[in-house]
Amino acid sequence: MNDSRPFADNGQLNELRQQMLSFARLQLSDEQQAEDVVQEALAGALKNAAAFNRAASLKTWMFAILKNKIADALRGRYRQPQMTDIDDCKDCSLADDQLFNERGHWHKDDRPQRWDAPEQLVHDEHFWRVFDRCLDALPAEQARVFMMREFIELDSQEICAALELTTSNLHVLLYRARLRLRECLEDHWFGAGENT
Amino acid sequence: MMNCQQATRLMSEAQERPLSLKEQAELKVHTLICSGCRRFGEQMHLLRRFTKA
Numbered sequence A: 001m002n003d004s005r006p007f008a009d010n011g012q013l014n015e016l017r018q019q020m021l022s023f024a025r026l027q028l029s030d031e032q033q034a035e036d037v038v039q040e041a042l043a044g045a046l047k048n049a050a051a052f053n054r055a056a057s058l059k060t061w062m063f064a065i066l067k068n069k070i071a072d073a074l075r076g077r078y079r080q081p082q083m084t085d086i087d088d089c090k091d092c093s094l095a096d097d098q099l100f101n102e103r104g105h106w107h108k109d110d111r112p113q114r115w116d117a118p119e120q121l122v123h124d125e126h127f128w129r130v131f132d133r134c135l136d137a138l139p140a141e142q143a144r145v146f147m148m149r150e151f152i153e154l155d156s157q158e159i160c161a162a163l164e165l166t167t168s169n170l171h172v173l174l175y176r177a178r179l180r181l182r183e184c185l186e187d188h189w190f191g192a193g194e195n196t
Numbered sequence B: 001m002m003n004c005q006q007a008t009r010l011m012s013e014a015q016e017r018p019l020s021l022k023e024q025a026e027l028k029v030h031t032l033i034c035s036g037c038r039r040f041g042e043q044m045h046l047l048r049r050f051t052k053a
Helices: A010-028 A031-047 A058-077 A118-123 A125-137 A140-150 A156-163 A167-190 B004-013 B021-033 B035-052
Strands: none
Touching: A010 A031, A010 A058, A010 A140, A031 A058, A058 A156, A118 B035, A125 A140, A125 A167, A140 A156, A140 A167, A140 B035, A156 A167, A167 B004, A167 B035, B004 B021, B004 B035, B021 B035
8 A cells, every 4th residue: 555655765865865965065165064954954844844845846846845945944054153164266267268368259169059949858868967067067156155045046145145155256256157057058058969 | 338348248238237327228229229139138038047957
């Protein structure tokens, strides 16, 4: 007989917990805090298991809870003394002028190309594997601020406060993340003939 | 005259803050003559959509 409780399958729950931990580690850069928010998310989900809507998947529901816990943790950081300070914008020293010539114009080979039929990619699993690989390839600090901004949807002020970054440093990190992610997708998907 | 590096930087900034009228005008002129930067601008919006999706 099938058990209809959302946490009946220990194997599925353990796999989900590992995925949640990976995501929390990337966002918080603090093993202990990542463990804490995942524990809190799981505890909150167990406590409210009756509210679980089967129209969504368990993963949908758990990540929605985790996203809120991470946002709370990040917002809470600037109300607490920091155990360690992050290296302020260490990626800012990385040159992005490899894409541009000395006059600030695109190098011929790096000039953005046309992306065909991007709206159809949402249903292409192969594309998402490439997209995830490109995200994973970003330098850690760039990946972190990019995901905080675009995935968790914190605003610039909240990210600056949580990471003790200046607004201009944050904008540089986001700019470099977008440049690299765009270039990676063009190199490994749109220009690689993988989608043909 | 704005170059491509400045234009792409400004297009990324536009996702974080409202651009001034001067910045908007310079960017518009640059993207009229630069197809690479015009594509870059379109792809910035796609990146945001892909990330959310």
